[in-house]
Amino acid sequence: MSEETAERGADDRSDASGSGSDDPDGSANADGDDNADAPSGSAALEHVLETVRDRVDPDPDERDRLRKVADRLAERAADAATDRAPDADVVQVGSTARNTWISGDRDIDLFVRFPPELDRDTLEEYGLAVGHATLPDGHEEYAEHPYVKGTVEGFDIDVVPCFRLESATDIRSAVDRTPFHNSYLLERLDDDLAADVRLTKQFLKGIGVYGSDLRTRGFSGFLTELLVCEYGGFRPLLEAARDWHPQVELDPEDHGEASFDDPLVVIDPTDPERNVAAVCSSANVARLQHYAREFLEEPAIEYFEPDDPASLSESQLQEHLKRRGTTPVAIRFDAPDLVEDQLYPQLRKSLDGVTTGLDDRGFDVFRATAMANDDGSNGHGLLFVELAVDERPTVERHDGPPVHVKGHAEGFYDAYTADSDVYGPFIEGGRYVTERRREFTTARAFLESDRLFDVGLGAHVETALEDDYEVLVGDDVTALLAEFGAELRRYFEPVP
Template sequence: MSRDPILKDVLDEVSPSDDERGALREAYENVRDRALEALEETGVDGEVTLVGSTARDTWLSGDRDIDVFLLLPTQLDRESFETVGLDVGRAVFPDGTVEYAEHPYVQGDESGYDVDIVPCYDLGSTDELRSAVDRTPFHNEYVRGIADEHANFGDEVRLLKAFGRGAGVYGSDLRTRGLSGYLCELLVHRYGGFEQVVEAVADWSPPVRIEPREPTSDDLAGPLIVVDPVDPSRNVASVVTDDSFARLIDASRRWLGSPDRSLFFPEDPEPIDAESLRRTVEERGTRTVAVVFDAPGIVDDQLYPQLRKTQTSLVDELERLGFDILRSEIFADRNAVILVEANVGEQSNVEKHPGPPVHVREHASEFVRKYDDADVVGPYIEDGRYVVERQREHTTVDGFVRSDDFLEIGTGKHVGEEIRNGYDVLVNGDCTELLDEFGAWFAEYFDPKLP
């Protein structure tokens, strides 16, 4: 099938309508006017500006995020800077919430739009950066400049964003760990358009390095390195994981080989039902164990790194104990779930514990003394080493997870606190208790498919 009709159809669906544009503009102007009034009341000479994809006309239809920046004078010290930012944000959104990145900012609702009011310093160049958000106005200026060099720049970026979303790799948040909007804009600029990006990506082999000028720092790392044209010390693609990188390559090759609208709009999996889940875990013959606890009340960019840290610690400890882990996953909504599926879910009551080689006299003698009167089999000699067979401390995966030893693994701060407050352990068919909340997640876990 020809690609052009598909791309036209996709573009019609992902491009904001005139009504959407008007509604967003009205919402922004309402916020801007209140912010300017509040800023004037602080006595600080600053400006209010729209940033991000909505300012650069590369946003997707349906996006409900508006980023409003307060450009504040560099004479403000950090404490005054944060105070002014919060005072203005709270004046605009009295019922808003305070969120935290490198510094606090206020988030609120304006006519159904999620609006962030973020302070930054009004700088003359990126050589004066004081925080990551200070780059954003420079990104705006840069993208507006390069957009003039391309025909239909906004549409080409929208296609790439929609394609990345279909592949599950659009979003630089720490849940997705994929392509940011700014990265999509830079890729379209580098290669010329959506189709050219996809053709290039299909041949990518890590590491891929893209630079806007002469070679810069060698300190940047990752499968994809895109040097920020406004700050050469920064990799715009630093959050992109090996898996996200590979998914984008795979999707690009499938688009080139057999273009299909479903690559932009894949169908969501149907939630698995209780009978199917029980049958699946029985047929697999593994032991599926879910650790379930209340999800901490923190933003995703804090939650998911903490969940992954806890997941990694759990899997590493289970592997050390001899449980062969087939796969593991994390889910989060109202509850948080760390799922582990073990090829070996239950072991014998006894384990072999090798000691030092017999010829290492001091350590070998100490090993023999330690176990001489202990309740073990041995010591005996095997392959030149002293060996004992001792009682295994944990014989099942779920037994370990229910033990106090589980509470000693490495966790993220807030995740660890919730686990210590109490958690449930579900095994195999008991995981059906989670289907009301995570039915689609389990369907995707047991039958993973490429978009």
């Protein structure tokens, strides 16, 4: 399902006063030189924005082709739907319905709305039947319930069943909200704001924070439209974002009924119990702030161009390791067969468990990341950890209770006095202390032991590790470059 149709967040209202495409103030060419090669100030910003608009705005032919395909398929879907439920109807939703799609996007989202009297099983049955009638060559996929996806004339089509309800607060599944979001924004997006939505989407893509999937944890299409409407355009949004102080709270319809702990809160205008921005990580909110400041200070087209780094070479990786003086350790395993929205939360949970386990055993974690190979070749998952300390002494200190806490102190003393393999107990600072044999003296020994499975792994990742995994330490991590070279460049050459 496309991002707009599957989004669990909301829509936004606009009390916008303009598109955000402010007129140049003229200061850049005060000397009257209209042929200046390098515009500056507002003129430079407008030059960049006009260049980007030329790239992202669909041309009339592209719009016409999409419109014809969408209309034809919507009519086919409506015929199939009303054959089964006379009160059913079909609405096109998402960015292509609201004129906020970027040239080259190919998503057409058709929602088939069935009367609420139907039960869930019948909805799914009718929905799949309508989907296959609309897309004879389509295939079934599953979000909160099954739907049909296919390709027609180069466009990606989703035919999604939902209930036709009076209010978004009555929804039975997340997709039921989408038509409400669509209607809300259609009333508020004029051509200028729609054009600024396209700019904003491309900017967010360029800085790497666009997408509500759980791998990216960024700004969804719906959230982007809401923010543009709320602030009145692309430039006003960036001007506001550069001065945000999280928690940032926006309540387009002044619901004022719910509270959230997220760094960015945009109350769903159709459902006050939802934060449209709940998926946005604090890091991605901060990235928008950072790049808003940079772009407004010195506009450049590069901010709209997604970074696609080349793979780090073996010599470059070894040079980074030499300069840093840290020890990289990696756990590589066959990734579970999960969609990204299931896989990445499990990878992050597993990484948290592993780093906690390493820290608790004295192998000081410097930085860490999780990644998965999604090129279809091997399907590997990777937990990559950089350690400040890779090897510890054979003994470790173990502090006991204060001597004056009689019961606990006597129990500790008696237990360790009977253990011939410890130093002590002795007294230091008013409490018993022993020095006992350390369970693991190297990070590798811990990671290759069964104790790895005590740290709190994601369920499917744990199953994958039980099947098999390999631990790579130090220079051995160069073996990862063929699969994860670009990700390792991002790790060792970080940017905001």
